[in-house]
Amino acid sequence: MSLSTKIVLTLSVLVVLTAATSAGLIFNRLNEQLIDAKMDELERETQLQAALFSNRIDELLRDVLLLAGTPPIQGIARATAAGGVDPVDGSSTEAWRGRLNVIFRQTLHSKSAYLQVRYIGAADRGRELVRVHRDRPGSSIQIVEPANLQPKADRDYFRETAARAPGQVYLSDINLNRELGVVEKPKLPVIRASVPVHFEGAFYGMVVINLAIAPTFEYLATIGNRAHVLYLTNAKGEYLRHPDSSLSFAFETGGTHTVFSDFPTVAHVLDGSVESVSLLSDTGETLLSSRVIPFGPDDLGHQLGLFVSDGIADATDVAAQVARQVGLLLLILVALAIVLGIWLSRLAVGPIVRLSDAVENLDQNNPELVLPSSLSGEAKQLGQALADTLEMLRQRNQELEASNRELKQFSYIASHDLQEPIRTVTSFATNIERDYAQLMDDTGRRSLQFILESCYRMQALIHGLLEFSRLGVEARPERVELESLVRGAEADLADAISSAAGTVHVGSLPTLTVYAVELRMLFQNLIANAIKFRRDEVPPIVWVAARREGDGWLITVADNGIGVPEKHREKVFLIFQRLHNRSEYEGTGIGLAHCRKVVDMHHGRIWVETSDAGGARFCVFLKEVRA
């Protein structure tokens, strides 16, 4: 992965991590606050609803007391008791009844949710004395003809009211209106407030107001947030209002749904232990708030259960919006990070790339590093250091080349120039030996012998040196079968081998791209050595073999000769190093130095170890030359 990619990636990851973490934190906190705020809102809402409901009930109770206190109530009683005419003011029963009709009608006029206002007498099985009603909230008001008045003594509210003290109001349960004992359709939930009327110390009758409670419930529902869902129940937890209208008052027709089964976590407000409860539902998706509203006379123990659920969809809406914005912000930040990263990496990597371009485009023959002018800071330092090093290397290389050239020239010229005088000396010494040897004494003759031997040796040395210095000068790599090289070298040495009764075994050898002429010389030297350094009385045997090793070839030339002692195994490859007295083994001390130079040309290695036959094994590790 390139440096610039790393920088961009790192920056992006950092930005994403930071943004995601902070967004997560903000999101969480926001969520909590939103939920808290919603809870507060719900609490306030149910408080308000409770107050409104209580007001409405109180108004109903006040109205029924007010109506019971109007003059016609006692007037009718007096007139009836006196046989048709009120002894107090002379009004007939009909006149009082007419006045009460007016009062009741006006009451219904002013209170559209009042369905019925009645004056029910105790006599005649609780027959209604006066009744003004409407069918539905807000519909037209009718004054019922005396012929159509009904007896009500069998109704619960009649009995309950009759049992109460004068002026003590009774309030019924909230239930569906029944006409002639049958639940009216559509459902018409009502609550009845009634107060007993006493005349001359005895229960005489009662004033009853039927209130349609549905408008009140709907009004409560409109108080709160439209998104909230309002459930109302009686003290037993049975639904008086349910968003699914079929479940409202379902208990009257055998329904079993209650708030205890539907909202067990908040229904306990109806037990009276707490006034209100607000909490987040188990699923975390809705808020629930409940409140119990006691209403009516204390002894009756009426309670309205108020339950509000609020899907926190709007809270999650806000959260989702925040999430969208954070996502967008993240995208922008990542884009920024990438741009910044690319810019930074350009800044950091650009100079390096320019520098490496400059280095790659160096002229091989004259490697002078021209620094790009745009480099600055550390890159410039690096470039300068590189340029300095390169310059130093270039100078070293030039010096080395020069000294190498000189050395080659020196050994070549030296060997050439040395040949001349030594040939002269040899010629004259040969002449002297031929023509004057018999005139000399032993010392003279022996001296002359030494001169000649030295001359031959000198010639051999010079010849070797010349070859050594020429080695590799015009070498060309070519593809050859090594076996043919070895066989060629063997043929050149045929005389030496046969006179020593030697044998050369050649294993299977590869075909390689090598400096063939030089390598043949190497084999010739090694085989010649193997024949030369043989044991007394032991015919020399030479084994040549090769095997693949790593990225090169290991070629071995082993013999059964005298071997090379451990301590001389480095020295033998140095030029003019000899391990033996010339009288024992003839030689110039150039052969193995020659071999090493050939191996160096192939970037290989040469070393010697003890062979299986106790002689020497020369190992040559070679790599193929690129043609």
Next chain:
Amino acid sequence: MIDKLNEILLVDDNEADNFLHRVVLERAGVAKAVTEKLNGQEALDYLTTADADGHYPQPELICLDINMPIMNGWEFIEAYEQLDPKFQSGVVIMMLTTSLNPEDAACAERHETVRAFSNKPLTSESFAAMLEEHFPGRFSD
């Protein structure tokens, strides 16, 4: 009066040099015997081998070549210094070399046994000067 040296040992792989030095030494007539050995190992073997009567050779002067196969001059010196002192007493070792190279000179400094240093080949004059220095009084009147 000339008090000849018992024996001079020449150690050199170059037989021509040995021959040349023998001629110079014999002309000078300063030694009763001159022995030639072709390398350090041969010389060492020679010095540590007793004759039939149990006598060890006791050359008074060893002329030692530096570059030799098998055991060169310096290796010989190292081995020689490890020998029993009885082999070393009263022996002068003279290093011979074709060209005096600074490393060899430094090496000679380190070995007390090496008493003299001379270029090859020895001439009558350089040999006489050496004798005068290391064997004072024995060859002068």
